Amino acid sequence: MDENLPYILAFSSTTLFALSCMFYAVFADKISSIWMNTFKTVIACFGFFIVTSVFYTWHGLSLNSFLCFFISGFAGLGIGDLFLMLAFTRIGAARTLMVFGFSPLFNGIQGYLFFNQVVSFDKLIAIVCLIICLFIFSYEGYKKAGQWEVKGVLFALIGVSLDAIGVGITRYGFEDSLVVDPIEANFYRAIGALCFFVIYNYFQPINLLSKFRPLSPKEKCMAVGASLSGTFLALWCWNTAIKWGHLASLSAIGATGPFLATLFECIYYKRWPNKYMIASTFFFVIGLYILFL
16 A cells, blocks of 8 residues: 555545535534534445445454444544534634644544554643634634633534544554454444434434425535535545554644635635634644644
């Protein structure tokens, strides 16, 4: 395998996810965060099942690997993505994805502890810069609404931390069953996420189909298209990259998501980023530069 392929796939995944997040935010605000998260997971689950059945072979995997994929899906794709959707509705997709700047720290620690991947930890200045970035988001909410936007930032942090944990658990699942294809692993992760939504639906109905039917044909295509690109294709590329690539390096590539999301938002809404976004981007870039210096 070409040694650069995991990083090409990681960038492709980041681009697809950043573009799709803009539409996730639209539908999360229009309908609900839990509906959008459930819908995209169902679409992805069908996609993973069909592609694996037609183009790949179902492998026998160990119970440990299955549990790793299932738990990572339950925690990362289920609970984690729900918090990300909640953050989308409060601070927007681009700002939420900027919180992914903390992912290299989480994933770097996991890579060091479990996969012997060396990462420097004496980067306190980088951490301070990232925290300033979060402070600016909260202050922007204060200037707009008269109160500090703490919930949106907190939701994003919870979502990112759960996503990072899911990445580490997924990698451990690949280590235990090397023959498993990433697309098959994604199916098991999607099943884990769907189990979370089934439990959620038991206590509070999601009404998946009844809320989908009133959408216009254009909106239905947008919802399906964003789910396929942002969850099915993005996860396919990302899990393939995780299987072969260096975790901290992959996270660095994933950190380009906020810039891509900002670009897509500017194009979609036909507006320039405001001064708060520019300031937070400045500290974000400095933090990541120091982190990977």
